[in-house]
Amino acid sequence: MITGAGVSAASGVPTFRGEDGLWSSFRVEDLATPEAFARDPDLVWKWYAWRRELVSACKPNRAHEVLAAWSRRRAPRFTLITQNVDGLHERAGTRNLVRFHGSLWELQCWKGCAKSPPRWREETVPLRELPPRCPHCRGLARPGVVWFGEPIDPAVLEASLAALDCDVFLVVGTSGLVYPAAGLADEARLRGAFTVEINPEPTEAGDRFDLSIQGPAEEVLDRLDARLADSEESSSGSRFNSSQ
Ligand code: BJW
Secondary structure (H helix, E strand, O other), X not given: OXXXXXXXXXXXXXXXXXXXXXXXXXXXXXXXXXXXXXXXXXXXXXXXXXXXXXXXXXXXXXXXXXXXXXXXXHOOOOOEEEOOOOOHHHHHOOOOEEEOOEEEEEEEEOOOOOOOOOOEEOOOOOOXXXXXXXXXXXXXXXXXXXXXXXXXXXXXXXXXXXXXXXXXXXXXXXXXXXXXXXXXXXXXXXXXXXXXXXEOOOOOOHHHOOEEEEOOHHHHXXXXXXXXXXXXXXXXXXXXXXXX
């Protein structure tokens, strides 16, 4: 399955597109491209520092909780590919998580110096220095996220493609406009998965899914979880009865 910003909307994390989305107040080209960072790292870091503070005050909602519970016990080959960088799936305890667009809570050396690891965790809020520095070369550090025009980490892409060989592929809370993430559901369907979209609004990708469930993720997933629990209960009940 894949999730997008809509999964965190009920936690108070703004989505990107739409009326109240981040891109209605900020220009992508000024903030979420390597060119923007090269031009004005202070501005880009102010925006990321603000988002880190905002997210650190948010908690996982029912959608994160249900998916975390499924990852722990319900589906044997469960993989959650998330486009979200907020860390709320991790905080809910999700297993087998693939972070497609990186994390707000990781940094990288902007120059990719030989001594620094590709990414390191930095969860201090507020950051001790702004813009933060690479601890190895003292050059600029950058947020460990994937900006427009940047490739997806090959290991992340490989893990994501492996997860597409599945029976059911859920697409939850994403506008499906950003590639290559948006193409994953199509590929899963080509490989034989039943694809299901969960979103309160119709999306451009909507007619490419086998089923679209219109509603907020935190409500739809809660209802699905309750249904699955009911059907598990009745099937274990019938097994018990038949062996009497
Ligand atoms: C609810 C809800 C509730 C509300 N419950 N739902 C043409 C074709 C193919 C590709 C391209 C193309 N033209 C340009 C490209 C490339 C570009 C791209 O896709 N652009 C499109 C905009 C056209 N892609 C890239 O650049 C990617 N890289 C790439 O292609 O590399 C190629 C390459 C190869 C080799 C060398 C070099 C390059 C990288 C994309 C990176 C995206 N990065 C961002 C920022 C991450 C960091 C950060 O957060 O700061 O990722 S942009 C932003 O969009 C973020 C998100 O992960 C991503 C997707 O957004 P998402 O999650 O779908 O959010 P929204 O806001 O769009 O939608 C929210 C949805 O929730 C809505 O539908 C609501 O209705 C719903 N919702 N409440 C459920 N309660």
